[in-house]
Amino acid sequence: MWKPDRTSKTALYQQIAEYIEQRITLGEMPPGSMLPSERKLAEQLGVNRSTVVQAYENLRASGIIDSTTGSGTRVTKSRMGMAQLQTPNWNRYVEGGTLLPSLPFLRKIREGVQSGEPFINFANGELAPELSPNEWIRNVLQNQPFHEPLGYGDPQGYVPLRNALASFLLEHRAIKATDDSILVTSGSQQSLYLITQCLLSPGDAVAIENPSYNYSLPMFQSAGIRLFGLTVDKDGVDPEEIRTLFKLHRIRMVFLNPNYQNPTGTVLSTQRRADILACCEQLGIPIVEDDPFSLTSMDEEVPPPIKSLDRSGTVLYIGSLSKVAASGLRIGWMVAPHTVLQRLVDARQQMDFGLSIFPQWIAAHLLDSSALTPHLYRLREALRSRRNLMANALNRMLRDKISFELPAGGLNLWCKINEDVDDYTLLRNGFKRGVLFVPGSVYGSEAGFVRLSYARPAVEDIEIGISKFSEALHETITR
Known part of the structure; x- marks a missing residue:
């Protein structure tokens, strides 16, 4: 939050008045916007209330704000000498759009x-x-020559990174994948966004764990998707609940976080993994398996992912380096059937033409490095x-x-x-x-x-x- 500069020769009240006027001029505070009360703004800025009172008086004298007893202080809807200029009512715009705001x-x-x-x-x-492996990353940047072209890369992801991911997934997660079956994404959340936007339609019903991190993501509601909860007990989700939801709501997809589920920390039991996969194969429902935490296992041998049991292409497997290396790298991945990847790659290319080559290059070196295991x-x-x-x-x-x-x-x-x-x-x-x-x-x-x-x-x-x-x-x- 902006704070007035106490070392400046400009009086504090004048700095506050100028800052508010600048925000109004830039359209950050559209006509009719409510300003904080004098007492509240004084607390936020760490100044005396009298300083804010004087700043508001200057703005009122300039016709920039209006104050009404019982209704507070607002930005005026028309300013003297500027009646011919109409600031867009940004409040109407920000309240619109298809992507809902966060909770x-x-x-x-x-x-x-x-x-x-x-x-x-x-x-x-x-x-x-x-x-995070910051020291290792610094050494790579200093000692490894970078010769990659800086144009738009492959929208499916940097090929050496996809090759490194295929080896990594086989060694650490028992998942057989090739570079052609992997899509590199900007973290797990972009994978989820692509799935909701490209593989589901408004009105579709999906099953998610309850509680679940996915409830905090407005992307599901923004896409018009109906969410139905699956109770999480000490062994995770009960496959019979999936059958029940399918009968009642014809769910089209199941979203699971089997290992150290966010937020409960629950691990889906080995037997239930097999039962859930068999259930979804029988019903023809895809499983989206989000697996960001498996490599943080502290005290036990973590069960293999559902994807490692998948022989029918039922599971879309999502992973990320955010929880084991660095969230700022923005490196995630999805393992999926070829037809699904082609659809998502096309959408991805429309969005951003693919990730920056630099984090992908670093991630490829990390996954191939002997430094990863330590x-x-x-x-x-x-x-x-x-x-x-x-x-x-x-x-x-x-x-x-x-x-x-x-x-x-x-x-x-x-x-x-x-x-x-x-x-x-x-x-x-x-x-x-x-x-x-x-x-x-x-x-x-x-x-x-x-x-x-x-x-x-x-x-x-x-x-x-x-x-x-x-x-x-x-x-x-x-x-």
Whole structure:
């Protein structure tokens, strides 16, 4: 958030007035837009209320804003000397469009992350910088000659990367794939977007786990797709629920996250994998298997993906380097039948003509490198340490107030609050104390659950953050 410069010779009230006028002129605040109250803006900018009062008075004197008792302060709909100029009503535009905005909870969390305030971030499901292979990447950039052309690349993905992915998937996930059966995407989310836009139609019914990360993605609702939940128990999804939903709603696709499911951390049992695949093969329903967390396994041999059992081309397999290397590389992939890939490649080319060659080149080197296995080992050890640190802090500070199962992989703890709480109040109380987390209702669960990520914050901040979360929870319960 913008803040006035206290070292400037320009008075603070004048800086604030100029900043607001600039935003209005640029169309960021269209005619009729509501301005914050004087008290609220003063708190946001860290100035006295009298400073904001003076800034608003200057803007009112210029005919830029109007204030009405009981109705607040708004941008005027016509400005003196500028009646012939009409600023577009951007509010009408941003409320339109086909892609829906993110959920209010997620927008609130994003505002906190982007505010520059020193929040302890348990909301962001990505790796901390020190968990990424940054030093190895720097060495590659310094020592490996880059000779690739800088024109538009293959929209299906950089061929050496697809070859490296085929070897990687066979070695680490027991999936047989060729470079022709792999599409490189900008992370797992682009794979999901392509599927919803190209393989499904408005009104189609799909089954997703409940709770599920997919509930937080407006792309499904934007595409007009009807979502039906599959209950997640300790063994994952029950295949009989898929049969029931097919009979009732003729579902056309099943979306699953079998290993360390986001947000619950559940692992789909080996028997249910086979049963779900057999069920979907019988019904002719594709399975979209999203598998970002398998290589974060800490304490067990992770079950092989459903795709490794697939002999009929039923499974579209999605993976990513975001949770095991670096989210900023934006490298994901999909393994799919050739006819599906051709459709998605065509759509992908219409969108962006393919990914930048640089991250694909780096990813190809990483997957072929002897440094990959040591990196994965260090990552798992670091995640285990962080998970245990968070779990111990929760048990010590909130033993009677919260319960959870210790996940054997992934980046998150899924916690049930053993008291009646309001999600928004809890989130607001966390904001006040400088800690961010995701309420479970974002993922489709009932109120009283939270997802806490131990992968993003610094190690020394985890216990401090849990202390702040504990204070926020106690205040919420008390009220």
